Amino acid sequence: MRKSFTDQMGRTITINYPPKKIVSLVPSQSELLFDLGLTNEIIGITKFCIHPIEKFAGCTKVGGTKKLKLNLIRELQPDLIIGNKEENTQSEIEALMQDFPVWMSDITNLEDALHTIHQIGELVDRSPEAAYLNHLINTGFTDLQTLALSKNINKRAAYLIWKDPYMFAGQHTFIDDILRKIGLTNVVKQSRYPSMDLEELKAENCELILLSSEPYPFKEKHIEEIEAAFPHSKVMLVDGEMFSWYGSRLVKAVEYLFYLQDKLVIS
Incomplete structure (x- = not known):
């Protein structure tokens, strides 16, 4: 056929x-x-x-x-x-x-990801399975957004994806949309994945700096380096797959992001 x-x-x-x-x-x-x-x-x-x-x-x-x-x-x-x-x-x-x-x-946002899962489900004759995944993802992210409001999570954040030079997730990216979904405002105003030195970032009044595990494998040792430049900002390692993989991994991302929201409330 x-x-x-x-x-x-x-x-x-x-x-x-x-x-x-x-x-x-x-x-x-x-x-x-x-x-x-x-x-x-x-x-x-x-x-x-x-x-x-x-x-x-x-x-x-x-x-x-x-x-x-x-x-x-x-x-x-x-x-x-x-x-x-x-x-x-x-x-x-x-x-x-x-x-x-x-x-x-x-794909540039969560809605695009949900549409992609739906379309791929049709493409490979797995529409019911795709619909179930989308139900889980959509319900989970709706709850994440509700919790962001109820817990008053509203921090100015930067998301680092690379080192030497420092590169960030900017506007019009999937990562930027996920940040917004959990109550964070991306301070990087440029589109896509701009390079910026840390001095430029200081002007953005950044409260939270997230170091991604991919594509650059940021480790604990990098936290001290960033903290030295931003003594008044919270610096955290995060699992990059949970912010940038836009398929069925989003089901696992919901639970991960719930725990991250808890940490942000405590901090």
């Missing part, structure tokens, strides 16, 4: 439905596909698609998200490739589009 779908970049693809040979090029979307029950259909993932870890070892690795092994993907002969506008390299995606149906997501 042949069926057509429109991706989030407005492109229409036609696939053998339901797809039996799927290559996923994004970690959070790979985890989603596994959680939708597609273990047998997934034939290729990236080296960063580490969840669920028990599925990782037995799956063909097709390179990194931004440096794919195009010839290996061609050898696999997938009937569907699923990628993301931000996480994958445009030229590589365009090359794959010449030979295979490639469905692309484009």
